Amino acid sequence: MVEELLDDTKFIVVPKLFANQIRLLTARLGVSVSDFAVEALTQAMRARELGSDLRDAVDMYHLSDVQRGAGSMMVTRTVFGEVLQRLHGSDGEELHGLWRDQGRWYGAYLKARLGRDQVLGFLEKDLLVSWNLDEAEVAQRDLMVSVRLVSFGMSEVFTGLMVSYVAGVMEELGLAENERDVLPGLVSLKFLGKLR
Amino acid sequence: MSSSRRKMLAAQEDIANLIAELAKRKDMTVYQTVNDILEQALRVEGMGLSLREVVDERWMLERAREIGLTFTVEQLLYRVVDEAYEENRERTAEMWREMGRWYGKYFQAKHDNPLEAFREAMELFCMGSAEYSLEQNGRGLSLSFIGEKLTPGYTELFSLMVEEILLVLGYKVKDRELRKGMAKLQLAR
Numbered sequence: 001m002v003e004e005l006l007d008d009t010k011f012i013v014v015p016k017l018f019a020n021q022i023r024l025l026t027a028r029l030g031v032s033v034s035d036f037a038v039e040a041l042t043q044a045m046r047a048r049e050l051g052s053d054l055r056d057a058v059d060m061y062h063l064s065d066v067q068r069g070a071g072s073m074m075v076t077r078t079v080f081g082e083v084l085q086r087l088h089g090s091d092g093e094e095l096h097g098l099w100r101d102q103g104r105w106y107g108a109y110l111k112a113r114l115g116r117d118q119v120l121g122f123l124e125k126d127l128l129v130s131w132n133l134d135e136a137e138v139a140q141r142d143l144m145v146s147v148r149l150v151s152f153g154m155s156e157v158f159t160g161l162m163v164s165y166v167a168g169v170m171e172e173l174g175l176a177e178n179e180r181d182v183l184p185g186l187v188s189l190k191f192l193g194k195l196r
Numbered sequence: 197m198s199s200s201r202r203k204m205l206a207a208q209e210d211i212a213n214l215i216a217e218l219a220k221r222k223d224m225t226v227y228q229t230v231n232d233i234l235e236q237a238l239r240v241e242g243m244g245l246s247l248r249e250v251v252d253e254r255w256m257l258e259r260a261r262e263i264g265l266t267f268t269v270e271q272l273l274y275r276v277v278d279e280a281y282e283e284n285r286e287r288t289a290e291m292w293r294e295m296g297r298w299y300g301k302y303f304q305a306k307h308d309n310p311l312e313a314f315r316e317a318m319e320l321f322c323m324g325s326a327e328y329s330l331e332q333n334g335r336g337l338s339l340s341f342i343g344e345k346l347t348p349g350y351t352e353l354f355s356l357m358v359e360e361i362l363l364v365l366g367y368k369v370k371d372r373e374l375r376k377g378m379a380k381l382q383l384a385r
Contacts, residue, residue: 010212011204013227018234019203025241038211040237043247044218050258053222054236054247057254061245064253067267073325074265075273079295079357083280083288090283095276102269129257130267 063126070109077132081158088157096164103168111173119173120145131162143193145175154185163187205230260320263302270325270345278349289356296357300364310365317361321354335385337367342378355379 014022026036040054047057088095110119120138127149128136135150147166154162163182166189170177175191182188207215219229240247260266281288299317303310315330318341322328326343339358346354351374359369362383371382 008209009206010209012207012212012215012230013202014205014230014234016203018231018238019205021238022205022234025238029241033205034207034211036237037205037207037234040233040247041211041214041218043251044233044236045214046251047254048218048221050254052254054233054251057250058236058239058243060257061250061253062243064257068324071270071324072267073270073273074260074320074323075268076295077264077266078298079291080266080268080273080276082291083276086283086287087276087280091279098272098275102272106269132261132266 059125060129063122063129066110066113066122066126067130069113070106072130081155084161085155085157095161099161099164100168100171103165103170104172105168106165107169107172110169116173123169127162127166144178145170145191145193147187147189147191149187151185156184159184159187163189256320256323259316263299263317263320265320274345274347274350277353278347281349281353289353292353292357293360296360297364299357300361303361304364314361314365318358336370337362337383338381339383340378340380344377346377348374348376351375351377351379355381359383 022033022036026033029036043057044054047054050057052060084095107119110122114122120140124136124138127133127138127147131149131151131154133149133151133154135148137146137148139146147170149162149166151159159182163180166187167177170189170191175193177189178192179188179190215229215233216226219226222229224232237247240250277288299314300310303313303317307313311332318328318330318339322341322343326341326346328339328341331338339362341354355372355374359372359381362369362381366385367383368385369381370384371380373380
């Protein structure tokens with residue numbers, strides 16, 4: 001797919017649709033097609049250094065942007081975990097209530113920002129990154145939504161708060177909890193949607 | 197695919213070779229690889245961003261993961277941290293100092309320029325919640341962070357962590373000013 005033309009130039013085959021879009025875009029940006037392609041490739045290589053690719057980088061940007069829009073910030077997991085562990089002893093119920101309410105708020109925010117149909121698809125990667133999980137799966141089959149979350153190092157307290165949070169998000173999406181199987185760092189939840 | 201649906205894009209030889217190399221590494225055809233890159237480049241431009249910004253952010257998130265940071269809701273964080281601080285000031289303060297010592301030693305061990313690593317970490321700690329400024333003047337440092345929602349308890353504890361990081365890196369606090377929503381530190385070697 002790469003054909004030689006001159007000594008220092010090659011032709012790359014691209015879909016016509018992209019070629020036209022790129023021409024229009026580069027004209028608007030005032031850069032050459034070649035400069036645009038070089039920059040795109042340079043960034044693709046930088047993403048590659050992370051063991052990632054551009055698609056993942058764009059998805060992660062979107063995710064981080066949504067998180068920030070929802071009032072999230074970065075915190076040290078260790079300190080946060082210890083603080084929660086200590087408070088949980090005296091205020092466990094209140095903490096679960098707070099996380100559930102926050103989940104509901106986030107569910108409403110995601111619906112408003114992404115549209116109801118996009119929320120579950122977004123949530124899988126969102127939970128994976130924002131709760132620093134090893135695995136996350138959010139699958140919908142007819143009216144049933146299954147959530148499976150795995151973290152090898154998550155404490156019992158943190159796991160419980162994550163479950164409250166997810167339950168809050170689902171409640172806001174109109175899904176009722178149907179099944180719950182929770183061990184520290186291992187969560188399986190099933191939710192049922194309401195018939196319209 | 198018929199040729200009427202494809203076009204040729206002229207590229208410098210080294211770029212074309214890099215694409216071919218990338219395709220080989222990803223076990224994809226050159227056509228698929230170019231497709232993928234251009235599709236994402238157009239998607240990003242459509243979002244009003246540049247690919248460089250997007251990849252920079254990806255690097256930031258990777259660093260955040262490396263140093264054990266996680267996303268949490270700002271207001272929840274302040275609330276639980278303030279509550280814990282109220283409940284047991286000394287123990288909570290020691291927890292944050294200890295974390296600061298850990299970070300200080302980590303930056304020293306992992307980076308040729310630990311102060312630069314600290315600066316990058318500050319960017320992550322303050323992302324979405326506060327603005328910070330770090331200035332080096334001779335043998336001294338001025339550090340401030342300001343955020344309208346920062347609570348007094350969180351400001352104090354965060355400041356303790358930062359002071360401890362900088363102590364490990366050889367800077368001692370000479371002057372400290374903590375107010376609601378802001379902290380200013382003067383440090384010297």
